[in-house]
Amino acid sequence: MAEKVSHKSLLEQARQLESEDDFTGAIAKYNEALSNDPLTIAAYNRLMIIYRKQKAYKKELEIINKGIKSLEDHAHQTRASWMKAHRKAAKLSQALAKSLGQIDAKGKMTSEDPVITGWKRRKAIVLKRMKTP
Template sequence: MADKISHKSLLEQARQLEAKDDLPGAIGLYNEALSNDPLTIAAYNRLMIIYRKQKAYKKELETINKGIKSLEDNVHQTRTTWMKAHRKAAKLSQALAKSLGQIDAKGKPTNEDPVITGWKRRKAIVLKRMKTP
């Protein structure tokens, strides 16, 4: 329980530094939060905003890629772990999901997390900005 409180306070401290325009300090705390929990969506979002304001598109792109990879890896790992632990139910669920069009022929989900979808749109915008001088 103490971990979550300290993690939450870390994000609050970063927001306070950001409000005081201490962006390097805020970036450091957001990165520390991500090293503690690489699935902290709020930290990724705030870093993306800071880098966008600084027009540091390369760093924003790196943050977006890191966030997408972390979330996708987590989804894959969670799904794989559940499927191994519940083989019978997984087989039935997979057949149902396939018939409903929720997974493709390879067993990958056809829909994705809305956060990942948003970050992919943001990535396209950043790539476009990086190409135009």
């Protein structure tokens, strides 16, 4: 039976392969890391860089979208489970957040994770590059 490789080890192996210009191997290791933990920001970032270097903008866009969705879904699930477990505190927190302008009338956050903001900027650049020949 094969020994399970640690998450940190996968990322280190991927970086090593990347430094040796073995992008196919690095991509496989980064994807393996993401299948183990879909919230690995470093793996998304490195994949975006590899695809950018290869001018594979469609693949880069797929990774950006996957990363944004993973982080947004996780934030939403975490918030919803906390609110369910702490109903009284959640009601007070929501009222305070609304008065401070941190959430809108529907309860949606008005600011987002800086990583997601950066990836959305990158997405706009990729989309622009895909449109120009």
